[in-house]
Amino acid sequence: MTVELISVGTEILLGSIVNTNAAYLAEQCAGLGLSCYYQSVVGDNAERLALTLKCAMERADIVILSGGLGPTEDDLTKETAAKLCGSRLVDNEDWRKRISEFFDARGMKPTENNWKQAKVPEGAIVLDNPNGTAPGLIMEQKNVRIILLPGPPNELVPMFETSVKPYLEQLAPGAIYSQTVKICGVGESKVETEIKDLIDAQTNPTLATYAKTGEVHLRVTASAGSEKEAKKLTKPMVKELKARFGADIYTTEDDVTLEKAVEDLLLANKLTLTCAESCTGGLLSARLVNVPGSSEVFKAGLVTYSNKAKRKLLNVKKSTLQKYGAVSAKTAEEMVKGAAFISKCDVTVATTGIAGPDGGTKEKPVGLVYIACSVKGKVTVKEYHFTGSRAKVRESAVSAALTLMRSCILEYISDITFRKK
Amino acid sequence: MTVELISVGTEILLGSIVNTNAAYLAEQCAGLGLSCYYQSVVGDNAERLALTLKCAMERADIVILSGGLGPTEDDLTKETAAKLCGSRLVDNEDWRKRISEFFDARGMKPTENNWKQAKVPEGAIVLDNPNGTAPGLIMEQKNVRIILLPGPPNELVPMFETSVKPYLEQLAPGAIYSQTVKICGVGESKVETEIKDLIDAQTNPTLATYAKTGEVHLRVTASAGSEKEAKKLTKPMVKELKARFGADIYTTEDDVTLEKAVEDLLLANKLTLTCAESCTGGLLSARLVNVPGSSEVFKAGLVTYSNKAKRKLLNVKKSTLQKYGAVSAKTAEEMVKGAAFISKCDVTVATTGIAGPDGGTKEKPVGLVYIACSVKGKVTVKEYHFTGSRAKVRESAVSAALTLMRSCILEYISDITFRKK
Numbered sequence: 001m002t003v004e005l006i007s008v009g010t011e012i013l014l015g016s017i018v019n020t021n022a023a024y025l026a027e028q029c030a031g032l033g034l035s036c037y038y039q040s041v042v043g044d045n046a047e048r049l050a051l052t053l054k055c056a057m058e059r060a061d062i063v064i065l066s067g068g069l070g071p072t073e074d075d076l077t078k079e080t081a082a083k084l085c086g087s088r089l090v091d092n093e094d095w096r097k098r099i100s101e102f103f104d105a106r107g108m109k110p111t112e113n114n115w116k117q118a119k120v121p122e123g124a125i126v127l128d129n130p131n132g133t134a135p136g137l138i139m140e141q142k143n144v145r146i147i148l149l150p151g152p153p154n155e156l157v158p159m160f161e162t163s164v165k166p167y168l169e170q171l172a173p174g175a176i177y178s179q180t181v182k183i184c185g186v187g188e189s190k191v192e193t194e195i196k197d198l199i200d201a202q203t204n205p206t207l208a209t210y211a212k213t214g215e216v217h218l219r220v221t222a223s224a225g226s227e228k229e230a231k232k233l234t235k236p237m238v239k240e241l242k243a244r245f246g247a248d249i250y251t252t253e254d255d256v257t258l259e260k261a262v263e264d265l266l267l268a269n270k271l272t273l274t275c276a277e278s279c280t281g282g283l284l285s286a287r288l289v290n291v292p293g294s295s296e297v298f299k300a301g302l303v304t305y306s307n308k309a310k311r312k313l314l315n316v317k318k319s320t321l322q323k324y325g326a327v328s329a330k331t332a333e334e335m336v337k338g339a340a341f342i343s344k345c346d347v348t349v350a351t352t353g354i355a356g357p358d359g360g361t362k363e364k365p366v367g368l369v370y371i372a373c374s375v376k377g378k379v380t381v382k383e384y385h386f387t388g389s390r391a392k393v394r395e396s397a398v399s400a401a402l403t404l405m406r407s408c409i410l411e412y413i414s415d416i417t418f419r420k421k
Numbered sequence: 422m423t424v425e426l427i428s429v430g431t432e433i434l435l436g437s438i439v440n441t442n443a444a445y446l447a448e449q450c451a452g453l454g455l456s457c458y459y460q461s462v463v464g465d466n467a468e469r470l471a472l473t474l475k476c477a478m479e480r481a482d483i484v485i486l487s488g489g490l491g492p493t494e495d496d497l498t499k500e501t502a503a504k505l506c507g508s509r510l511v512d513n514e515d516w517r518k519r520i521s522e523f524f525d526a527r528g529m530k531p532t533e534n535n536w537k538q539a540k541v542p543e544g545a546i547v548l549d550n551p552n553g554t555a556p557g558l559i560m561e562q563k564n565v566r567i568i569l570l571p572g573p574p575n576e577l578v579p580m581f582e583t584s585v586k587p588y589l590e591q592l593a594p595g596a597i598y599s600q601t602v603k604i605c606g607v608g609e610s611k612v613e614t615e616i617k618d619l620i621d622a623q624t625n626p627t628l629a630t631y632a633k634t635g636e637v638h639l640r641v642t643a644s645a646g647s648e649k650e651a652k653k654l655t656k657p658m659v660k661e662l663k664a665r666f667g668a669d670i671y672t673t674e675d676d677v678t679l680e681k682a683v684e685d686l687l688l689a690n691k692l693t694l695t696c697a698e699s700c701t702g703g704l705l706s707a708r709l710v711n712v713p714g715s716s717e718v719f720k721a722g723l724v725t726y727s728n729k730a731k732r733k734l735l736n737v738k739k740s741t742l743q744k745y746g747a748v749s750a751k752t753a754e755e756m757v758k759g760a761a762f763i764s765k766c767d768v769t770v771a772t773t774g775i776a777g778p779d780g781g782t783k784e785k786p787v788g789l790v791y792i793a794c795s796v797k798g799k800v801t802v803k804e805y806h807f808t809g810s811r812a813k814v815r816e817s818a819v820s821a822a823l824t825l826m827r828s829c830i831l832e833y834i835s836d837i838t839f840r841k842k
Contacts, residue, residue, distance in 0.1 A: 013457045015448030016631055020439055022462070027436025036434045037469055039462035041443070048458055192493045193532045199494060209493055210432055211573075219437075275703075275724070281710025282696075282703030285724040289702025290812060292778055300730035303696070303706040303722025305715075309764075313721060343730075357713055385526050388552035391711060392575045 001171065003034040004060035006052055008067035008077050009151055010043040021066045021156055028160060032168050033176035033223060034062065044074040053084055057144045062168070067151030069134035071113040078121065078137065081146055085139055087121035095120070095135055102133055127163040131155045136163060145171075174223060177230035181218040181241045182251050184258055185403040191216045194244055198237070205234045213392075214399025215258060250406060258402045259287045265409050266297040266347060271375075273405075274343035275301040276314055276335045278326065279353035279369060284398045299345055304335065314338030314350075327352050329370050329381045336372035336379060348374045349405050353384070355393045369397045373404050375412040380404065422592065424455040425481035427473055429488035429498050430572055431464040442487045442577055448631070449581060453589050454597035454644050455483065465495040474505055478565045483589070488572030490555035492534040499542065499558065502567055506560050508542035516541070516556055523554055548584040552576045557584060566592070595644055598651035602639040602662045603672050605679055606824040612637045615665055619658070626655045634813070635820025636679060671827060679823045680708045686830050687718040687768060692796075695764035696722040697735055697756045699747065700774035700790060705819045720766050725756065735759030735771075748773050750791050750802045757793035757800055769795045770826050774805070776814045790818045794825050796833040801825065 005025050011017050022039050029036050038059075042052045049068075056063045068077030082089055095118035103110045117133050120126055127136030132155040137148040147164060149156045183191060188211040192199075195218070198207050205222035218241060222233035242249060250261040266273055275285050275298075285301030288294055302313050307326055310316040315338040316331055324330040335350035353369025360366035365385075372381040382404060386396040426446050432438045443460050450457050459480075463473045470489075477484045489498030503510055516539035524531045538554050541547055548557030553576040558569040568585060570577045590597075604612060609632040613620075616639070619628050626643035639662060643654035663670060671682040687694055696706050696719075706722030709715055723734050728747055731737040736759040737752055745751040756771035774790025781787035788807040793800060803825055807817040 012444075013447055013460065014451045014629065015444045015446070016629065018439060018441055018444040023433075023436045023439040025436070026434055030435045037464060037466070038473070039434065041460035043458060045458070052459070187529065189492050189532045189534050190529075192534055196494075208431060208495065210437065211491065213575075277703070277722075280707075281715075281719075282698070282706030282722050282724065283710075285698075285703030285726075286701070286707050286815075289704075289724070289726060290815070292811060294702075295726055298702075299727045300734060301698075301703050301722070301724025301726070302734075303703065303710070303724070305706075305710060305722070306720045309721035313723075387523065387526070388575060389579055390713060392552050394707075394711070395575070 001034050001061045002059070003029045003036050003062040003064060004056040005029075005036065005039040006049075006056060006063060006065045007039070007041045007151075008044065008049060008065060009041070010074075012041045012067075013043045021151065021153055024153070024157060025064055025066065025160070028165065029064075029168075030176065030178070032165070033174055034168065044068055044076055046076045046080050049076060049080045050084055053081060053146075057084070057141070057146070060144065062145045062147065062171075064147045064149065064164075066149045066156055069117070069148060069150045071111075071117050071133070073113070075116075077148055078119070081137075081139060081148060082121040085121065085141055085146070087123060087139065089119040090122050092118050092120045092126060092135070095126070099133055125167075127159055129155055129159055131158060138164075138167065174225045175227040175230050176221060176223045177227055177234055178219055178221040178254075179231075179234045179238050179252060180254050181220065181238060181245070181249055182256070182258070183216045183218070183245050183248050184214060184250050184399070184406065186216060186245070186248050188216050191218070191245075195241070198240065205237050207237060213395050214403060247407075247410065257291070258399065258406075260291045262402050262406050262409070263288065263291050263294055263297050265406065265413075269409070269413060271297065271346040271409065272343075273298050273347045273349070274339050274345040276339040276348065276350040277301065277303050278305060278310070278335070278351055279355045280351045280394050280397050280401070281305060283394055284349070284351065284401050287398055287402070300343055302339060310335060313342070315341065325364070327354055327364055327368060327370065329372075329383065332370035332372035332381050333379055336374045336381075340374050340377070346376055347405065347409065349401050351397050351401055353386075353393070353397055355390045355397075357390055367393050369393070369400070371397065371401050371404050373401075373408040375408045378408075378412065380408050422455050422482045423480070424450045424457050424483040424485060425477040426450075426457065426460040427470075427477060427484060427486045428460070428462045429465065429470060429486055430462070431495075433462045433488075434464045442572065442574060445574070445578060446485055446487065446581070449586065450485075450589075451629070452597075452599045452640065452642060453586070454642065455589065465489055465497055467497050467501050470497060470501045471505055474502060474567075478505070478562070478567070481565065483566045483568065483592075485568045485570065485585075487570045487577055490538070490557075490569060490571045492532075492538050492554065494534075496537075498569055499540070502558075502560060502569060503542040506542065506562055506567070508544060508560065510540040511543050513539050513541045513547060513556070516547070520554055546588075548580055550576055550580055552579060559585075559588065595646050596648040596651045597642060597644050598648055598655055599640055599642040599675075600652075600655045600659050600673060601675050602641065602659060602666070602670055603677070603679070604637045604639065604666050604669050605635060605671050605820070605827065607637060607666070607669050609637050612639070612666075616662070619661065626658050628658060634816045635824060668828075668831065678712070679820065679827070681712045683823050683827050683830070684709065684712050684715055684718050686827065686834075690830070690834060692718065692767040692830065693764075694719050694768045694770070695760050695766040697760040697769065697771040698722065698724050699726060699731070699756070699772055700776045701772045701815050701818050701822070702726060704815055705770070705772065705822050708819055708823070721764055723760060731756060734763070736762065746785070748775055748785055748789060748791065750793075750804060753791035753793035754800055754802050757795045757802075761795050761798070767797055768826065768830065770822050772818050772822055774814070774818055776811045776818075778811055788814050790814070790821070792818065792822050792825050794822075794829040796829045799829075799833065801829050
């Protein structure tokens, strides 16, 4: 079954708001096994909305519209959909009562416009809205079902959860299961080359690649009669990917980020962490702290942006800064050692580099970054060359730091496991 | 002139990512005086993309596509657009060189896929991409211009700014001039109430509000025969807004962010800065450091996430943490004083709060944040209550910290000016 999403609202066309409703509805529909081939945005304009809706009704089994159910004259979604379906709008006594009560509770009087919200297309299924005055609507036509939802996310989301999801579940044939395989430290095209044969041969499950900064995500999706069967279909492909990418896969869980994977490793091995950042300027700490529960392992971050701060907070030697410069492997090494000495943490990581746009030289161009990681005294320093804007260089450095931390911790674990044997 | 936006990517259809590119492009196009009536999203599928693009080409003067320019086989946007326009793809020598250099710099070899990115439709205008390996493209057809941009926002945004915006500006009939008035520390609905009369009466210039985290941007846009005339038309409205919002306006420059405004203030008054962050975890430092040239004023950041770090790095008293807790006005005060003592910087700022999702209590709910700012020894502490996800609470706290810093510095300046008189 196919679904098509139409978001109605001039504020989306003007870019005043980001269309998070579409992302929410798309994810929900994908989870229900509905195929979505198109999404559209159209303004509060009857003619253009009718054109868009007509087109969607012709090619999809289900059309979900959001927005334009408000009380103002601009709000035309219900009127336009009813007209296209040849339904007339009739008063709904329940909703007239609801609107009365809603305004009474606030000591206000409904205006003429507000009563417009109690009108529904004849024969439509009326959906409850505990968070607002616009009812949701389902209009069942011969070949297509049209679902109308209010635009505010705090009304749309609960209405979808409570009323629309159960409705769609009893329509949907079978189920979809998706598994994501997340890889760090390998470039997108290298990943692509490694799985070209799998991509070419894909049927069910399908395999898709998503490039992120410093990461590549592979999504394996299967459809079957039940979720259990669909899950079973994804398994051989996931197994094959694990065989090909090995330790470069940091998780196969949707909700695990690279920073969470690193923190989980730290937690499982009872290791604590401190960051010392120069060019990344707090961004690495910020990503690590954004993981709920990070306080278990992340103890402190030192943003030593100036040379003075590097010397004072991390004991980097004046002679090192003079001889090698702030952006050097030697400085990165002293930063990471200083952070370990001061924090007494098991794992420390340090970044120093030239994020640009200025400050680059021929010997040390913009994008040059040194990252050092120390695990229980064992220090690794790596040199990187990133490209792009200041923000992009810093973002790449943060991903590289997480990837380096992960590999140093894994090495440490394998070392102690080996020694124990 | 009308513009239509097409976002290409199965990721968006699946709801894996929120379509922020469309919001960015829509806002930019509105600012250029282009009317946008439709936006669409379509997957990486040649047939459906062709159908969507054909429809857009028939009804708009300009079609902007984003996404699907990558090196993988999924990426079909360029191929599909070229086919629809009857253009063949030819090798672009500049881009072959660029790709060679890009991989050389990383000590890697391009794969067969990578060379696909050096192919461009014959006769197309090729746009530079300093942040990636996909060139942007403009294909000028008889009645429509098709603009192809890469999907990653860190490539799309700079390319739009540098190449697409100037191109669109010279197409627009007459001229458009936009001036942005950026306000911090005042809520969206308050701003809207204050300017309701101006919004209701708007013709030329128009007035639009854009809510950002902790900020509201007002955009005044006028169209006229020349840019000079258009600019003249915006002036009375901008003057009126300045009269209404006074010192809450931190800039009227498009490229000045709140963090840049704060750093400019520091620089102009020869003040240095150190941050001490708990709940914001490095995010405040990261925003400050992202401003080019920030090393002139930003000296160090201390991410004191654990109580131990607060005590050790900032001299927060054990008794304070025990008596008032880590999330308290008293702890914020000691953090900011400790940061001032240790760093010897003129201005210090400290954040401590409960970002959630866990850790909240009835007395100290999720979203409670204390922010302290010290300017030459004068300390101000404020209590805030933010809502939303962990990321949203932290983002709101960063904006509030910048707003507080700005007002404390302004107060300091006005104090010394007064004393001098």
